Amino acid sequence: MKALEDTNTRLKREVTELHRKLGEVDAKANGNEQYSRRNNLRFCGITEKETEDCYDEVVKFCDRELGVAIERSEIDRAHRIGKPQHDDGRPRAIIIKLTLAFTASYQY
Numbered sequence: 464m465k466a467l468e469d470t471n472t473r474l475k476r477e478v479t480e481l482h483r484k485l486g487e488v489d490a491k492a493n494g495n496e497q498y499s500r501r502n503n504l505r506f507c508g509i510t511e512k513e514t515e516d517c518y519d520e521v522v523k524f525c526d527r528e529l530g531v532a533i534e535r536s537e538i539d540r541a542h543r544i545g546k547p548q549h550d551d552g553r554p555r556a557i558i559i560k561l562t563l564a565f566t567a568s569y570q571y
Contacts, residue, residue, distance in 0.1 A: 502561040505544075511554040517541035521559055537562055 509524050518541045525531045540560040548555065 502539075502563070504559050504561065506557045506559070507554075509554055509557055511543070511547075517543060517557050517559075521557055 506521055506524060509520055512520075518535050518538050521538065521541055522533055522535055525533045538559050539562045541557060543555040544558050545555050
């Protein structure tokens with residue numbers, strides 16, 4: 464009986480330690496995810512077209528609506544988010560990943 468109690472106590476300590484480590488790993492993963500998104504921008508309300516180039520749409524939108532000149536070469540990735548919503552008519556957002564962190568921190 465004593466051996467079972469000792470084993471149970473040891474296993475409880477291990478579980479507690481594993482929960483603590485899991486919390487640390489989860490916090491680090493969240494930090495890494497946030498860090499990887501630091502160069503991302505989301506654009507809402509840009510009309511969706513059947514055949515479109517999201518890179519060009521964002522460059523034109525920034526120039527026309529924001530008065531900001533962004534070069535296509537400053538955009539690493541650009542795509543619509545989610546599945547097409549044919550029934551509600553709202554365009555999906557476009558998310559872009561800028562090539563350089565300082566581009567995302569411009570104060571316009």
